[in-house]
Amino acid sequence: MEMEFKKGDIIWSEYEDRDSKKLKHPAIFCNYEGTDFYGIMLTHSKKYPDNIKMERDHFEIWTKLSFKKEIYFVNQLLRKFKDWKPIKIGKLTEDGIYFIEKKLTKKKAITFEDYINKTF
Numbered sequence: 398m399e400m401e402f403k404k405g406d407i408i409w410s411e412y413e414d415r416d417s418k419k420l421k422h423p424a425i426f427c428n429y430e431g432t433d434f435y436g437i438m439l440t441h442s443k444k445y446p447d448n449i450k451m452e453r454d455h456f457e458i459w460t461k462l463s464f465k466k467e468i469y470f471v472n473q474l475l476r477k478f479k480d481w482k483p484i485k486i487g488k489l490t491e492d493g494i495y496f497i498e499k500k501l502t503k504k505k506a507i508t509f510e511d512y513i514n515k516t517f
Contacts, residue, residue, distance in 0.1 A: 402426040405494045407456075407487035408436070424477060425470065425489060425497065433478045435506050437497060438471040445516065447472040449500050455493030473503040473512055 402408060406426040424436035442448060448469035456468075477483070489497070507515075 402434070402483070402485060404428065405489040405491075406485050407439070407489065408483035409486045410481050410483055423486060424475070424483070426483075427474065430476065430506075433476055435474055436477045437473075437501065438475060438509075440469050440471060441466040443467060443469060445471075447503070447516075451493065451496065455489055455496055457488045457490055470497060470501075471512075472501060474501065474506040475512060476506045476508050 404427060407423050408426050409423045422438045422440050424438050427435040427437060429435075439451075440448060443450070449472055451468045451470060
């Protein structure tokens with residue numbers, strides 16, 4: 398499967414055999430690293446100090462993520478793998494891309510597993 402995403406695309410994995418405990422958050426696509434890619438996780442959780450609140454005008458409209466709750470990005474660049482089988486579900490606005498580039502401080506990419514082990 399060839400991935401053809403652009404910076405700011407919001408992607409998600411819908412395949413049935415995914416581990417829902419590990420893959421329950423959409424991600425913002427940043428760039429490619431060989432056959433894998435770098436992304437930033439989106440979440441509704443505000444309980445972690447590294448999560449940075451986003452605003453509605455940072456997003457173009459899409460249907461997979463609810464705006465009934467606040468949306469945060471996790472301040473950690475993550476390495477995602479091609480076998481995550483992502484699909485595009487939305488896109489950030491130019492303001493949203495700028496906001497993340499300005500606020501992201503943890504730019505050395507790590508895997509999600511490393512992030513979980515470090516955080517919890």
